[in-house]
Amino acid sequence: MASIDLEKMRQKIKDTQWALVDFDWESPGAEKITAKQWPKLKTFMADLMWIEHVGARGFAALAKSAPTENLREIYTYFHAEEQRHANAEMALMKRWGMLEENESPVPSANLRLVIEWLERYADDTPFNLLATLIPMLEVALDGALCKYLLETVDDPLCHKVFAKINDDESRHLGVGFTVMEMQGKGPHYIKLIQLLGHLVDPRLIAGAMVYFPLLNSMRDNLIAMGMEEEKLYRSMEKFKKIGGRTSQGRRNPWFQVIHYHGTIMVNRSNYFYHVPVDMLVALSNKIPRRLLPAPPSWVAELTHRPIA
């Protein structure tokens, strides 16, 4: 994947828009979801949809902090496109009888904590961190979750919808890796000092405390559904390979941190990481719902209805 012309990409993004009304949500195929796969698929779709939505909020933060007008506009589109993915996935859930009218999937406790963190701190998160983290999550989505979904679900509409989602994601990745390489320019030691400064920022430490358990709980859900861990491992390798394909990419210190974390996240034998993080998962699941703050109003923007 070569670096792309971001000006041309902005126009391409504008020229390749699609909407939920482009699909016939009543078309045959919903019956192909088997009773056996239905409950786990419901959990999987809810996780997938929420991760898209959380990614959308990340792009919203990038749209504020991006260094150029062009990138700000691109990220504004990506914010909306991730929301479109979440909406489309909710529409699929509705089609498969997993949602009632006006119902949204209930986020897990880990997701609720991540949403709360994003609400408070996303806009203050360093651009370089978010601009590297989001491509990693998208590689995981693109390379593992979506592929797995299409391998297990026979509904043709699901395939049509995800063909569009994957086209969007490939543009997100193209921009993401280009921006990651842009961050590798400039004096290395300054980037390193900035990185160290951010790593001891209490807001980022709090972010890690909610983000790590979310990844682990999602990984557990996927494994429980029957997905091979190998898929996650391969997607992390892909992130490492593309992100580190150039010296500039490798000089981006956040890339080094995030791909290292991805590697240990998919390696279950790393007890030093997984034991405490799994404990955090268990702990967060014990938090009484009433103690969690009310979801922010951007969550209420989600809808499965193609027409408003």
Add this chain to the structure above:
Amino acid sequence: MNDSTINNQTHQILDVIIIGAGFSGLGMAIQLQQANINNIAILERDKEVGGCWRDNQYPGAACDIPSNLYSFSFAPNPNWSRAYSSSHEILQYIKSLVSDFELQRYIRFNTNVKKLAFDEKAGFWTIKTDETKNLKARSVVIASGPLANCSFPNIPNLKEYKGHKIHSARWDHDFDFSGKKVALVGTGASAVQIIPELVNKANHLTIFQRTPAWVLPRLDARTPHWVTSLFRKIPSAQKLTRQALFALHEIGALGLIWNSPLTSAMQQVALKHLQHQVKDPWLQRQLTPNFRIGCKRVLMSSDYYPALQQPNCKLITWPIARMSEKGIRCVEGIEHQFDCIVFATGFDIGTQTAPFSVKGIGGRDLGEDWKRGAQAYKSINISGYPNLFLTFGPNSGPGHNSALVYVESQLNYAVQGIQRILNEDLARLDVRKKSQEKYNIQIQKRLSKTNWNSGCKSWYLTEDGFNATMFPGFATQYSVQMSQFEDKDYDRTPA
């Protein structure tokens, strides 16, 4: 000469033709009349006077500058009903100028100018209009205004929408909004005035915002009767009020034009205003601009934010992907369907382009000359286009004070120029190219230090980022530069 025949003459060469019967066109006629220049005509494309105030009669339309300042100093009105008068009241004021100064005799309504061409040997302008017969004049004043032509947004498939469409500057007063699902595109100066009115009429109102603007509270109030009486009995009291308002707005320039501690203070006021009126953090975020106050036009409203939070109102900040037959598709994948879409999307700015074909010396074309950015000398004359005067010309826009203060200076300057042409019997009074270039280099240098040129996109700038709209300074500075006609900067050719 019998006055009643003035506007019927087509055979003779008029001294001055004024294009446009808005504020500046009528003001020009008044000033010429007072300078004893009466062989003039005003060409108006509409059937009424009023310019943008005739066109902008949407619900809630009003001026952002207090009326005692947004009026001509030579025609004070002691009867303004509010601090910030409605568009309707301003239009009545403009109409009163016509009757008070007996301007009706000069005006030719329904006369749309198509082309101006200068005959350099004879020293007059030929004005081609919709009518078959051409008009001729020794001088022309283009007073067609910067906000004469409404602009629709550049949204793909705009024409595909089959529902009712309204532009804020061409309001459809016959359309009944009750029970209707309505969209409003834009969140600029017109939109913040329409929204609080429309939210009370429509069943549901959806606002589509591209970029939020800074909004300051609008300290509007009904004028007490005693004030009106005072202004009627003691006109100097109104004059004093006007001067105080002028001075107050001049101070605002320190914050709005240049980045200063006052800019931060004004931004804090706008931010506190937002935080006070909007409690939801996400909505606050959506409404918080990402540029310094002053970079774009600052809006004034105390009821815009509350209107947005009405149960039947929704703000959408997703980018618009395209129009569809029934509504607007946004990038979040949802098609929003409506009975009616209101476009509060502004104007094609007249300071950046020639309003019609203008041919100067040697057939040079103003549209071509301004292709890479409109330029004029002191915003009023253009080299190569003799005996031509502009109101609201390039770089004459204020960001902090009444536009009419600037217009009055232009009128005064134009009268001085026209007097020279007539009194000295000049075929051509043409500003020197070098003087124009020198002036514009200075203007652009000064503009580079202003908030307008600090990086945000606004209607002040062209697509290339060139600022041909704003004057980088105090209104007082502008008035001083326009007070004296600079003879040394002009070439004179006797008839």
